[in-house]
Amino acid sequence: MRVRSITSLPTRLGASAFPVGTPLNAFFAWNEARVLRDRRYIVARDICRLLQRFDGDIELCLAHLVNRPIVSWRWGEQMLVPASRLRDARNFVAGCRGSPAIAAARNLVDSLLASIGADDLTTHAAVFRAFEDLARHIDLKPLARLRPSLKAAPVSPREILIIKLGALGDFIQALGPMPEIRRYHVNDRITLLTTPRYAELASETRLFDDILIDRRPKALDLAGWLTLRRALQRGRFDRVYDLQTSDRSGIYSWLFRPKRMPEWSGIVWRCSHPHANRERDRQHTMERQAEQLLMAGIYPASLTPWLPPAGSLPGVVAGKPFVILIPGSSPRHLAKRWPARHYGELARRLKCAGHLPVLVGVHGEADLGRAVCEVCPEAVDLIGHTDVAGLAALARGASLTVGNDTGATHVAAAGANPVVVLFSHASDPSLCAPRGKIVRVLMQPELADLSVERVFRAAMAIARAPAK
Numbered sequence: 001m002r003v004r005s006i007t008s009l010p011t012r013l014g015a016s017a018f019p020v021g022t023p024l025n026a027f028f029a030w031n032e033a034r035v036l037r038d039r040r041y042i043v044a045r046d047i048c049r050l051l052q053r054f055d056g057d058i059e060l061c062l063a064h065l066v067n068r069p070i071v072s073w074r075w076g077e078q079m080l081v082p083a084s085r086l087r088d089a090r091n092f093v094a095g096c097r098g099s100p101a102i103a104a105a106r107n108l109v110d111s112l113l114a115s116i117g118a119d120d121l122t123t124h125a126a127v128f129r130a131f132e133d134l135a136r137h138i139d140l141k142p143l144a145r146l147r148p149s150l151k152a153a154p155v156s157p158r159e160i161l162i163i164k165l166g167a168l169g170d171f172i173q174a175l176g177p178m179p180e181i182r183r184y185h186v187n188d189r190i191t192l193l194t195t196p197r198y199a200e201l202a203s204e205t206r207l208f209d210d211i212l213i214d215r216r217p218k219a220l221d222l223a224g225w226l227t228l229r230r231a232l233q234r235g236r237f238d239r240v241y242d243l244q245t246s247d248r249s250g251i252y253s254w255l256f257r258p259k260r261m262p263e264w265s266g267i268v269w270r271c272s273h274p275h276a277n278r279e280r281d282r283q284h285t286m287e288r289q290a291e292q293l294l295m296a297g298i299y300p301a302s303l304t305p306w307l308p309p310a311g312s313l314p315g316v317v318a319g320k321p322f323v324i325l326i327p328g329s330s331p332r333h334l335a336k337r338w339p340a341r342h343y344g345e346l347a348r349r350l351k352c353a354g355h356l357p358v359l360v361g362v363h364g365e366a367d368l369g370r371a372v373c374e375v376c377p378e379a380v381d382l383i384g385h386t387d388v389a390g391l392a393a394l395a396r397g398a399s400l401t402v403g404n405d406t407g408a409t410h411v412a413a414a415g416a417n418p419v420v421v422l423f424s425h426a427s428d429p430s431l432c433a434p435r436g437k438i439v440r441v442l443m444q445p446e447l448a449d450l451s452v453e454r455v456f457r458a459a460m461a462i463a464r465a466p467a468k
Contacts, residue, residue, distance in 0.1 A: 009056075010116065012077070013048035019119040023277075023294055024127060030276035038274060039144035040131045044112055046071060046148075049079060051109075058109055063089030065105040066138055067096075069148035101137040108134050125299035132297030141272075158238035160190045161262070163249050164198075165214060167330075168388065168407025171198050172414050173285050173435065174243045175205065177293050177301035181241055182207045184298045191235060201388045204308040216248070229255040241296070242266030243289060245275070265296040286435055304435045305414040310393035316380050317397070322356040323463070324394055324412055325379070326403030327372060328365035335426040336405045338447045338455075340368045344375025345452045346402065346459075351378050353460065355399055359383050360391060360408055400463040402455060404447075410434045418462040420455065422447060438462050 010017045015028035031041040043065075050061050050070070064070045070089050073080040096102050108130040115123050131140070135153055142149040162181060164174045171194070182190060191210040192202050199211055212231055217224025232255050242249045245267050253261060253268040264271035267280075275292035277283075283291070290301040312318070327343040329336040347357035357376060359369045361383040369383040386394065391408055395401070395415025402420045403409035405427050413419045413436030423429045425445040433441050440458050444450035 008116070009048055009052055009113075011052070013045050013116075017116050018124070019117070022119055023121070023124040023291060024115055026277040026279065026291075027295060030274070030278055033278065036270060038276060039140045039272075040128075042144040043131075043140060044127075046074070046079070047109055047112060049077075053081070058106070060086065060089050061109050062102055062105045063092050064148075065108070065134065065143070066099075066101040067092040067150070069143060069150060071148050073147055075146065101134075104130070104134040104137055121294075122299070125294050128295050129297045129299065154238065156187060158185070158188045159236055160185050160188050161193060161232075161235060161237040161240045162190065162208075162243060163193045163240060163252065164243045165193075165195050165216065165248065166244055166246070168197075169410035169432070169434070170244075170285065170407075171201075172305045172307075172407065172410040174289065174305075175307070175414065176286055176303065176305040176435070177243070177289050177298070178205070178207050179306070180293065180298050180301045188238075191237070193232075198388060201308065201392060204389065206308070225255070228252075232256060233259060237262045239263040239273075240265065241293070242268065242271075243292075245292075265292060282431070284431055284433070284435075304437070305410070307392045307395065307411070307414045307416075310396040310415075311389060313393055313397050314382065314385075314390075316382075317356065317358055317394070320356050321354060321399050322358045322380070322397070323350050323459075324398045324401040324403070325357050325359050325372065326361060326401065326406060326408045326412070327359065327368040328361035328383070328408075329404045329406040331364065333426050335424050335447070337368075338404055338422050338450060340371035341375060342448075342450070342452050342455070343368075343402075344372040344379075346455055347372055347376035347379045349452070349456050350400075350459070351376060355463070356380060358394065358398070360386055360394065400459055402459055405429075405432070412436075413439050417464055418459075420458050420462070422450060422455070 015025050015032060018025040031037045047061050054060050060070060068088060070081050070085040071079045072082055111126040111130045115127050137153055139151045139153050142151055164171055189209045191212055192208045193212045193214050194202055196213055199213060202211055215224055217228060240262050250268045253264060263273060265273040267275055273296040275295060277291060280288050286303045290303060293301045325343055325347055327340050350357050357379040359372055359379055359381045363384040365383050369381040373379050373381055391411050395412045398417050400418050401412035403412060405421060405423050409421050413434035416437045418438040419434060419436055420440045421434050423441055423443045424447045429441045440462055442458055
């Protein structure tokens with residue numbers, strides 16, 4: 001079997017073969033800027049060069065991928081192909097046309113050819129998925145060496161680790177792609193590494209077979225680091241999905257050594273499944289996670305977070321139409337806070353419109369709750385009285401949420417009810433705004449200048465009507 005039009009292949013498969021902004025364009029550009037390149041980049045270029053050199057003969061590519069590499073040596077743009085290997089390749093494919101490995105290899109060649117010049121995201125995702133399907137049969141790492149060789153891939157089921165620590169908003173946004181990881185690894189065992197604060201909510205998702213607690217040891221906490229290292233090595237993980245992609249999770253990759261480092265989806269040095277996009281820091285968190293997983297063979301991944309089935313509502317709000325107000329934020333970013341007196345006036349107006357205002361936040365924000373209640377005594381102050389799971393229950397039952405750029409607002413947005421989120425100059429909503437079914441962003445460089453009237457109108461425009 002031969003490619004219909006060998007002239008349609010680029011003379012050199014590179015980033016320019018794919019439209020700017022597409023995953024394969026980013027993937028190839030990332031590799032072209034590096035000395036140590038991804039095995040999939042090398043194999044994809046081999047496929048293109050073999051098709052060009054042998055007049056579009058796909059069967060030679062299939063034999064190269066699953067039997068014995070017909071390339072005995074490669075260096076730069078040059079490759080050595082002995083005549084004896086060509087004869088062996090043709091004989092092998094003729095006798096193994098129906099094998100699963102040959103089918104996976106053919107799918108890779110077909111999807112790679114279809115992606116050249118294409119700007120459809122699904123077409124690009126198919127290439128990375130095809131690499132993963134082939135990797136179930138063949139270890140691609142030795143195939144990509146200077147002197148290519150083949151060996152069989154490890155068998156499944158496998159042990160999978162997901163790392164997600166960080167702030168509340170970051171954890172909630174990571175709940176978007178986690179169900180897709182579960183579906184992709186339906187026959188594998190999945191463990192989540194997270195902090196104690198998120199363990200209960202993570203357990204309620206029923207996505208994980210086990211949850212490891214990370215106490216986040218300090219730099220000089222040798223005992224803590226050794227405990228974490230033993231836990232990671234005891235798991236015998238085959239693949240890690242690093243959804244944290246921070247300096248800390250990068251350090252964790254070294255805790256597996258000197259033993260074998262598992263496959264790794266993320267940005268750590270020499271990881272097996274890098275998020276190969278030099279513009280990743282300019283992407284919204286959820287787009288960044290989705291593209292990271294696409295390059296690991298998982299597509300599509302949700303661009304909105306979700307919450308597991310919530311528990312019961314507090315008795316003080318059960319059966320009542322209520323709105324959530326979130327007047328706090330990290331104490332390190334006070335510029336993200338709309339003034340508490342503005343929240344008080346908003347609460348008063350919402351109460352007159354038939355919505356019971358409910359205040360949520362952490363223990364250190366009690367003064368904000370008191371300030372709001374001075375203006376609107378009817379508001380229910382639950383600041384410091386709701387954990388993450390309790391906040392999730394409120395988010396699912398609320399008619400509306402108005403909040404600052406903080407983690408609790410991300411929880412509210414994931415509850416699928418309308419959210420108005422207030423942004424100042426302190427953060428960029430294009431990179432970190434909450435995602436949900438209905439989210440309205442109001443931007444004002446100095447939040448003190450954002451009028452109550454403007455927020456109230458935005459809230460009423462999207463509020464779910466109170467039940468009657």
